[in-house]
Amino acid sequence: MGLRETKKQRTRKHISDLARDLFIERGYANVTVAEIAEKAEVAVTTLFNYFPTKESIIFDREDDIDSEIIDCIRNRKKGQSILDSLHEYFLASNLINPPNKKVFSEFIKLLRSSPELSTYFRGIWGKYESTLAKEIRNDSGTNKIESECMAKLILEGVSFACNSASPRDALNLTFKVLKNGWNK
Template structure:
């Protein structure tokens, strides 16, 4: 990447604009006509690029959609790594998720902007996109397990088991919220219930995962 005075160079800025143009064109077409009804060639034409250029930025058709969620794959791991001193990993994750609910972060499922709702429905109704999301979930588990081992001295097996449970809880909460909003419940009306559910879920986790640094790893026995 070419950076001048802390800013991306001309070539990098052009690449970012092309990336954004392809993504915007794809999402607009998919939401209007359906993911399976739109071809890659149609996306390339709408974005005014060649198919070869499109695939250079997005290797698969599914990438045109899920790339917008890619940063969230390692978000929980980043929260654990960036937590304040003497803050337990699970406490940091809990606080971050609750803040996401307050901020109506789409990753929590608590965002009722029409385009967000349509995008969520499209993903859930498309098996290939659901499969890619499951891949993100597995990646989130691996990243979180690594963060727990590196920052909390958590034994390897304990870290993997904890990561699976923590990520699963976040996804379950987000899916519950998204389902309620998909059926017409406003985000503001859902918010108190979403907070209560999150508090309940993380309390359940804390009962078994409260002290990850001292959990004993019995995998070698």
Template structure:
């Protein structure tokens, strides 16, 4: 509800009082659930992180971490052709709003840290902090780049191929 209103009227034009009124709650009550205005846009932040980590932790026996994460990414509604316009509009909205771009980067950094820890725990070969963090960064960046691509599924698959097979000059 809030995101739609922000996208229609502009992030800075919509007040938290308007959002609270639409939700039939007071502004203080709104802030009991959402710590700031930016979090109203990223309202599924925690759940997304849990799903990301769960893709690795709950993968079936014999499924590699990268295959589990690729499958997770390909199942993302952002890669469904029916949702392409909505995804493009949302991505443009985030990119054009400095506060939201910054907030998204903070979330992504937290996801990277969480994913790196899971990679260290789950990887067959020991990973150091720098290696695990770099791999987590590349994986999350691949999701973003693919969602911004005109061919998201193909882009994601090719980026994961680089991870699986390495890059040859």
């Protein structure tokens, strides 16, 4: 990656982190895009070059995660199942192992406290479901409804794990049930 691209990524992350901290501190509705731009020392138009909406500002990894899910399936080890590959990916991800648990916890509270952010996040999660379903279908040859069902179950399990008191245990249980079934 070139210097220009590195600088763009750094600026994007700086804006996103700064906005997240302001939203956590003061509440999503109480922070304007102009304030974020001012604190980040960029013009509002520059901020919108990086992020199309106010909601998108704190979801700076949105496209990366979508790509990583595809790569996880396409580049899995020979003989490794899709479920095992996704389990491994999510276990290592920042969703289950956030670098800063306190900030992650505050971020989750922020999402829950803001209808706009909750709605935006559900849209992102829906996009991930579509991407995952398509990749499962292409890779495994399953029909449309089965691949959509699996994608939904996988990502709802990940969401459940993220909100669990023990994310790793919840994620492991999710994939165990998905892989072996639930026969009670």
